[in-house]
Amino acid sequence: MKFQILITFLLSFSLTSYTKAQSDTFNDRIQETMLNATTFMVESVSTNGGYVWSYLPDFSRRWGEMEAYKTMIWLQNPGTISMGHVFLDAYRATENEYYYQAAEKAASAIIWGQLSEGGWNYMVDFAGDRSLKNWYKTIGKNGWRLEEFQNYYGNATFDDDVSTDATRFLLRMYLEKLDPKYKPALDKAIGFILESQYSNGGWPQRYPLRYDFEKHGFPDYTSFYTFNDDVIWENIDFLIYAYLVLGENRFLEPIYKGMDFYRISQDTSGAWGQQLDMQMKAASARTYEPTAFLPGATAENAFLLMKFYQLTGDTKFLEGVPKAIDWLEKTRLPEDKTEGDRTHPTFIDIESHSPIYVHRKGSNSKYGRYYTDTDDKNLLSHYYGKTRVPLQKLKAEYQRISKLTKEEATKNSPLMPAQFLQNETPQKYYRLDANDNLSKIDKDEVLNILNALDNDHRWLSKHVYISNPYIGDGVNSEPTTAYATTRVGDETDTSPYIDESEQEYISTRTYISNMKLLIRYINSQSKTE
Numbered sequence: 001m002k003f004q005i006l007i008t009f010l011l012s013f014s015l016t017s018y019t020k021a022q023s024d025t026f027n028d029r030i031q032e033t034m035l036n037a038t039t040f041m042v043e044s045v046s047t048n049g050g051y052v053w054s055y056l057p058d059f060s061r062r063w064g065e066m067e068a069y070k071t072m073i074w075l076q077n078p079g080t081i082s083m084g085h086v087f088l089d090a091y092r093a094t095e096n097e098y099y100y101q102a103a104e105k106a107a108s109a110i111i112w113g114q115l116s117e118g119g120w121n122y123m124v125d126f127a128g129d130r131s132l133k134n135w136y137k138t139i140g141k142n143g144w145r146l147e148e149f150q151n152y153y154g155n156a157t158f159d160d161d162v163s164t165d166a167t168r169f170l171l172r173m174y175l176e177k178l179d180p181k182y183k184p185a186l187d188k189a190i191g192f193i194l195e196s197q198y199s200n201g202g203w204p205q206r207y208p209l210r211y212d213f214e215k216h217g218f219p220d221y222t223s224f225y226t227f228n229d230d231v232i233w234e235n236i237d238f239l240i241y242a243y244l245v246l247g248e249n250r251f252l253e254p255i256y257k258g259m260d261f262y263r264i265s266q267d268t269s270g271a272w273g274q275q276l277d278m279q280m281k282a283a284s285a286r287t288y289e290p291t292a293f294l295p296g297a298t299a300e301n302a303f304l305l306m307k308f309y310q311l312t313g314d315t316k317f318l319e320g321v322p323k324a325i326d327w328l329e330k331t332r333l334p335e336d337k338t339e340g341d342r343t344h345p346t347f348i349d350i351e352s353h354s355p356i357y358v359h360r361k362g363s364n365s366k367y368g369r370y371y372t373d374t375d376d377k378n379l380l381s382h383y384y385g386k387t388r389v390p391l392q393k394l395k396a397e398y399q400r401i402s403k404l405t406k407e408e409a410t411k412n413s414p415l416m417p418a419q420f421l422q423n424e425t426p427q428k429y430y431r432l433d434a435n436d437n438l439s440k441i442d443k444d445e446v447l448n449i450l451n452a453l454d455n456d457h458r459w460l461s462k463h464v465y466i467s468n469p470y471i472g473d474g475v476n477s478e479p480t481t482a483y484a485t486t487r488v489g490d491e492t493d494t495s496p497y498i499d500e501s502e503q504e505y506i507s508t509r510t511y512i513s514n515m516k517l518l519i520r521y522i523n524s525q526s527k528t529e
Contacts, residue, residue, distance in 0.1 A: 026443075027525065030518050031094055033450050038090065040457040041083070041511055042102045047073050048112070048126055049105030050080040054464040055506040064123055066143050066494060067467050069135060071127035073109055075120055076160045078509040080106050084169050086515050088176065092431075093522045100176070107173045110166050111185045117208060118192025119156025119163035122149070129154075139470045142494040144365040145382050145487070147286040151213040153222065156192065157206045158231040164238050167193060175245060175427050190242065193235055197254055198225065201261030203232050205275070216369065221285040224275040225265065227297050228285065232258060233304060240311075244414050244430050255415070259308040262301050263320055269353065270323030271298045271331075282350050288358045288370040288383050292347035295331055296387045298324050299394055306401045311413045313406035321398050327353075328391050337376060342386035347372075357385040361481055363490040364474025368483070378484045382495075441521045449514045459514055460504040465496040 045051065050073030052064040061067065064074030073080050084106035091099035113124030125132040133152050140149035148159065156163050167189035174182040196207035202225035209223040226232065236258040243251040265276055271293035273282025284291045302324035308317040331348050333355070345355035357376050362368030379385035401409065410416050422429045452459055467488070474492040483489040488497040499505075 027522070029450060030446065030522065031096070033453055034090060034094070034515060034518050035096065035098065036457040037453055037459060037511060037515070038087070038099065038102060041508075042105065045506060046105065046109075047071070048109050049107075050074075050109035050113075050124065051083050051106075051508050053078055053508050054461075054466070057458075057460070057504060057506060061466075061469075063464075063466060063496065065465075066146060066149055066496060067139055067469070068123065069125065069127065069131065071131060072123050072125045072135070073113070074123050075110065075113070075162050075166060076122055077165070078512050080109055080124075081162075081165045081169050082512055083508060084110070085172070086512050086519075088169075088172055089519050090515060091176075093519045093526075103173065103176075107170060107182065110169065114166075114185055114188065115156050117156060117195075118188040118190075119158075119196070119207060120166045121153075121156060122160070122162055139494050142365050142470060142473065142492055143467075143496075144368055144489050144493045145288070145495045147215060150215070150365065153206055153210050153213070155206050155208050155210055157222075158196075158203060158226070158235065159205050160229050161234050163189070163192065164234045168238055168241070171242060171245070178427065193238065194250075194254055197235070197258065200264065201254075201257030201259070202226075202265070202276070203235050203258075205231055216287050218284050218287050221275055221283065221289075224277055224283050224285070225261070225280070226275045227272060227301065228274045228289075230300075232261060240414055241430070245426050247426065252415070256312070259311070259317070262304055262308065263317060266301070266320045266323070267293065267350075269293070270320070270325075270327035271295075271348065272301050272324075273297070273350070288360070288380060290347055290356055290358065290372050291350060292356055293327075293350055293353070294347060294387075295328055295344035295389045296346065298328060299389045299391070302394055303397065306397060309401060310404075310409045311415050313410040313413070313416075315406075318398075318402055321394075321402075325391070325395055325398065328389060328394070332389075332391070333386070337386075339386055341388050342384075343391070344387050344389045345376075346383070346385050346387045355385075358383065360484055361479040363476040363478065363480060363483055364492045365489075366474040366492075367477040367479075368474075368489060369479070378481070381485050382487050441517065441524060446518065446521050449517060452514070458506055459510045461507040461510040462502060462504055463498050463500060464505045464507055464509075466499045466505075467494050467496045468492070470494055 045055065052062045052068045052074045055062045064079060065076060068074065075081050084103050087099045087103035087106060091103065113120055136152035143149050158164060170182055170186045170189060174186050197203055204223045205226040206222035211220045211223060213220045236255055239251045239255050265280060266272055273292060274289065274294045274297050275283050275285050277283040282291055282293055302321050305317045305321050331353060332343055333345060347356040349356050355374060356372050357374060358370055358372050358380055359378060360368060360370045360380065376385060420426060454460060468491050471492060474490065476490055488495045
């Protein structure tokens with residue numbers, strides 16, 4: 001019997017050792033793949049430490065949201081900032097200094113592109129202002145549906161989380177090793193966010209304020225109070241994080257004013273516009289964004305009001321939620337007009353509260369025009385006229401949140417005075433990646449990513465966004481409807497579209513996605529050990 005027990009123990013020990021050896025070998029392969037892929041991106045793809053979004057394998061053409069010069073990098077996700085974040089995440093998961101050095105290079109590129117006021121534009125051109133202005137006068141101007149690139153403002157943008165996320169990344173770099181070399185650029189960026197806030201708590205889309213780009217009778221919208229792409233919320237969210245890790249009391253007033261702006265900007269009907277003019281009225285923006293209320297923005301803002309109650313315990317933030325729900329119920333499309341889970345029009349007229357639909361005629365940026373009517377046929381593909389609104393989820397969340405006491409609601413609020421009881425300091429404890437999903441990851445999915453890396457250490461992708469090369473301004477002035485529902489107009493339109501061919505590309509989006517999954521796998525393994 002003792003002999004059988006010994007044999008069983010030895011077999012069990014051998015199997016355990018074999019399994020651990022297999023696991024170690026697999027983890028080694030993951031780390032080798034990650035490092036090889038990163039080395040290729042850093043040493044063969046980057047421009048002065050920065051990135052665009054996609055490249056032809058021979059680097060003869062490259063694209064951010066639009067085609068880029070070889071001297072340019074893009075900051076918008078999935079560009080340089082996102083690459084910097086994933087480098088830092090990889091460094092934390094592996095403790096390999098190469099990833100930190102890659103993040104340093106990305107940070108240097110971002111700091112180089114920081115504007116004197118402290119914020120950032122969508123892209124950086126290392127060839128300087130003259131080159132960037134030429135890009136705007138050619139490629140940018142001819143992107144029909146990308147009106148934000150049709151004018152050179154010379155200022156910074158909060159659109160697509162550009163300036164806020166750049167600041168967030170610099171804060172991460174500063175906190176990682178408390179390296180003071182990042183403090184001047186970080187302080188300037190934080191100062192920019194604080195300075196650009198309006199006295200009533202809102203933020204504009206771009207700053208310093210400009211008013212010089214009117215298009216087809218639409219005013220320059222970039223100084224308006226902007227909810228679009230979470231401009232106001234992203235600034236509030238960043239300031240809350242900065243308050244946690246830097247502990248500076250000066251952040252509190254801008255945070256509270258920012259939250260209160262959502263409450264005071266709600267229309268009496270219960271709705272919100274995507275942007276508001278200086279009289280706090282819903283306003284137009286790009287020529288396919290008419291003066292309107294938006295069900296999508298209204299639902300998002302209602303969710304945020306509930307978040308603000310959980311941050312502050314002040315019931316005034318809950319008062320507007322039932323009004324928003326009621327308005328969303330009233331503006332739901334009839335069943336014969338819904339399309340799957342698209343239950344609401346994208347735009348609602350502010351007077352009649354009836355649907356507005358946007359269409360276009362023409363072939364190119366020079367002669368093409370957007371217009372509105374009440375016809376829900378032939379809708380734009382790039383800014384669809386019907387939208388998804390999680391109304392049932394909103395109603396259920398309100399029922400849950402409204403029953404909480406102040407103490408229950410704010411028990412995890414970072415704004416409530418409380419002693420810090422963790423073993424580390426806040427600078428080390430509060431991590432932007434701390435809430436990453438560490439649920440079980442399919443090992444086969446990891447293996448597919450490992451096997452997808454080619455012999456040149458590239459993860460190549462198909463069907464990325466590309467564009468027509470710039471060949472000059474449009475010449476076709478016919479008000480055709482041939483491009484009414486396409487993403488791109490004629491051959492002069494430099495707007496992006498998906499390449500449906502089998503052409504392969506180097507893609508930062510693919511690199512980031514693959515790296516995030518491998519990092520998650522490493523982190524999940526360390527949690528179970």
